[in-house]
Amino acid sequence: MIYIKQLAQHEGQTVQLSGWNAQKRDSKGLVFMTFRDGTGFCQAVIDLNVVGEESFEAAKRLPQESSLSITGKVVKDERQIGGFEIQVTSLQVIAEATEYPITPKEHGVDFLMDNRHLWLRSRRQWAIMRVRNRIIFAIHEFFQSRGFVQMDAPIFTGNACEGTTNLFETDYYGEPAYLSQSGQLYGEAMAMAQGLIYTFGPTFRAEKSKTRRHLSEFWMIEPEMAFYDLKMDMDLIEDFVRSVVTKVLDECADELKALERETSYLEKVREPFIRMKYEDAVSIIKGEKEVNGRTSLVMLAEEQQKLVDEKLATENEIAEREAKIKSGELKKGEINFNQSKIDKLKAQLTDIAERQQAVEQWIHSANTFERGNDFGGGDETVLTKMFGQPVMVYNWPQAVKAFYMKEDETDKGYAKGVDLLAPEGYGEVVGGGERETDIERLKSKIIEHELPMSAFEWYLDLRKFGNVPHSGFGLGLERLVAWICGLQHIRETIPFPRSYGRLLP
RNA sequence: UCCUCGAUAGCUCAGCUGGUUAGAGCACAUGACUGUUAAUCAUGGGGUCCCUGGUUCGAGCCCAGGUCGGGGAGCCA
Numbered sequence: 001m002i003y004i005k006q007l008a009q010h011e012g013q014t015v016q017l018s019g020w021n022a023q024k025r026d027s028k029g030l031v032f033m034t035f036r037d038g039t040g041f042c043q044a045v046i047d048l049n050v051v052g053e054e055s056f057e058a059a060k061r062l063p064q065e066s067s068l069s070i071t072g073k074v075v076k077d078e079r080q081i082g083g084f085e086i087q088v089t090s091l092q093v094i095a096e097a098t099e100y101p102i103t104p105k106e107h108g109v110d111f112l113m114d115n116r117h118l119w120l121r122s123r124r125q126w127a128i129m130r131v132r133n134r135i136i137f138a139i140h141e142f143f144q145s146r147g148f149v150q151m152d153a154p155i156f157t158g159n160a161c162e163g164t165t166n167l168f169e170t171d172y173y174g175e176p177a178y179l180s181q182s183g184q185l186y187g188e189a190m191a192m193a194q195g196l197i198y199t200f201g202p203t204f205r206a207e208k209s210k211t212r213r214h215l216s217e218f219w220m221i222e223p224e225m226a227f228y229d230l231k232m233d234m235d236l237i238e239d240f241v242r243s244v245v246t247k248v249l250d251e252c253a254d255e256l257k258a259l260e261r262e263t264s265y266l267e268k269v270r271e272p273f274i275r276m277k278y279e280d281a282v283s284i285i286k287g288e289k290e291v292n293g294r295t296s297l298v299m300l301a302e303e304q305q306k307l308v309d310e311k312l313a314t315e316n317e318i319a320e321r322e323a324k325i326k327s328g329e330l331k332k333g334e335i336n337f338n339q340s341k342i343d344k345l346k347a348q349l350t351d352i353a354e355r356q357q358a359v360e361q362w363i364h365s366a367n368t369f370e371r372g373n374d375f376g377g378g379d380e381t382v383l384t385k386m387f388g389q390p391v392m393v394y395n396w397p398q399a400v401k402a403f404y405m406k407e408d409e410t411d412k413g414y415a416k417g418v419d420l421l422a423p424e425g426y427g428e429v430v431g432g433g434e435r436e437t438d439i440e441r442l443k444s445k446i447i448e449h450e451l452p453m454s455a456f457e458w459y460l461d462l463r464k465f466g467n468v469p470h471s472g473f474g475l476g477l478e479r480l481v482a483w484i485c486g487l488q489h490i491r492e493t494i495p496f497p498r499s500y501g502r503l504l505p
Numbered sequence: 506u507c508c509u510c511g512a513u514a515g516c517u518c519a520g521c522u523g524g525u526u527a528g529a530g531c532a533c534a535u536g537a538c539u540g541u542u543a544a545u546c547a548u549g550g551g552g553u554c555c556c557u558g559g560u561u562c563g564a565g566c567c568c569a570g571g572u573c574g575g576g577g578a579g580c581c582a
Contacts, residue, residue, distance in 0.1 A: 023543095024541095025540095027538055029538095029539050032541045043542080045541090048539090064532095079542080100532090105532075108575090166580085181581095182582090203582080208580095209579085211577065214580090214581075220582065334544065335530090336529095336531085336543095339530060343530080350510085350575095353510090357509080357577075361577070428581075428582060476581090501574080
């Protein structure tokens with residue numbers, strides 16, 4: 001038995017494959033099956049004259065997602081998925097499926113999420129998971145090749161790390177325990193033991209967020225480096241993101257193609273990232289400062305106009321197709337075709353309306369943004385849309401950042417934190433910075449943030465025994481996957497997403 | 506918690522200012538078609554119009570309350 005992935009090495013040979021019937025079409029004497037085996041998809045052609053009546057009838061009536069083994073000749077055919085097809089000589093049904101819910105028709109999100117366990121089999125979802133896998137591998141390759149040691153932080157914690165977000169509370173032998181929202185503080189302890197470390201584990205946030213950027217459970221990678229300052233931290237972030245993205249670009253071309261990912265923005269990671277201080281970023285967001293000859297307000301107005309044009313074009317196309325159907329000159333098949341196009345276009349109209357609403361909000365937040373505040377999702381989008389490549393924003397007002405961020409000695413009131421914003425509206429992918437080393441300042445910050453001192457005694461110990469400058473960052477895996485794959489929603493980036501209101505399947 | 510949009514067949518949707526027996530396509534079943542890639546033809550089965558209450562001679566449509574879901578704000582990776 002071989003796998004679809006290996007077909008190219010078996011051209012002209014007769015091979016055996018085991019897998020599933022992803023989809024099929026039939027006509028007299030021929031069945032065309034899109035066959036999948038987990039490693040890929042390919043067309044299998046079943047010819048009555050070759051396989052005989054019994055096998056042919058079995059294939060013809062085989063429901064979608066039934067499992068089977070096929071034996072056949074590998075024939076090169078550029079038109080096919082993967083460039084090869086199998087001309088089947090014999091087949092054996094392993095298990096006939098009952099009626100499969102996911103049909104080759106458009107489906108709504110809720111329905112697909114209810115069927116996530118099956119949806120994962122679709123080509124698009126398959127491709128996303130392949131890319132996710134390559135990203136994970138690339139992350140390990142990057143850190144391991146630089147001598148980082150993977151050390152994982154605990155998932156049960158006794159304290160709320162940053163104090164702000166809502167955590168999931170569990171019962172830990174009668175004591176309250178929280179599911180970790182960050183391994184950050186433990187990372188610092190581990191870096192003092194091993195020098196360069198990274199954690200790779202699940203993270204939990206009990207936010208009742210319903211947006212395309214949030215999950216209740218997601219995977220985070222948090223490196224922590226002894227003797228690194230903010231500059232070194234930023235250099236590492238840039239090398240790291242470039243390394244991961246280019247590996248996917250180089251090795252997952254087929255998957256990105258299946259996702260219809262336009263890769264020009266991704267290619268930009270090969271160039272140096274934009275770096276700017278918070279104050280400059282604010283000036284750009286508020287439209288006080290031009291980038292490439294235009295302000296944010298001009299860019300947003302252009303964006304608005306684009307949507308108006310798009311809406312008009314879509315409405316016109318719907319009207320045209322409706323007129324065609326009404327004319328009564330079309331054959332039934334053509335009417336169906338036009339009708340399904342109209343359905344699709346109408347779905348696009350609702351999408352355009354949503355985007356128009358979003359742009360309005362961005363304009364509002366650009367106009368009303370107050371210096372000193374943290375960025376909202378819209379502000380991040382505006383900023384990155386101005387550049388079309390990753391942007392690192394550093395030196396944030398201390399008030400909006402976590403208590404452990406170090407203050408810049410030459411830039412009082414600003415914390416040496418950095419956020420990496422992905423282009424195309426994907427927002428904050430990495431957040432990090434240099435850690436506060438002054439124990440007295442840490443203590444007063446803990447009090448200021450109204451955090452329980454007793455829970456941080458061990459953390460303060462790190463400053464008593466061989467205190468060193470150190471930095472780190474956190475990367476949200478799913479946001480990175482969403483950006484690289486060009487997905488509308490983060491829920492497609494993880495096999496079984498956990499979000500507000502979704503615990504099954 | 507707030508703003509906003511929505512719920513009609515297994516799925517995606519249409520359903521006019523409230524009016525007879527609620528529609529289409531896909532999917533499914535049966536038959537016809539020798540190369541298809543969501544576009545062939547014919548026939549067929551398939552509905553608690555989200556729930557509760559109200560207005561009305563009459564409610565899928567109007568009103569009130571709820572449930573669930575989409576998008577966003579807040580918060581964040």
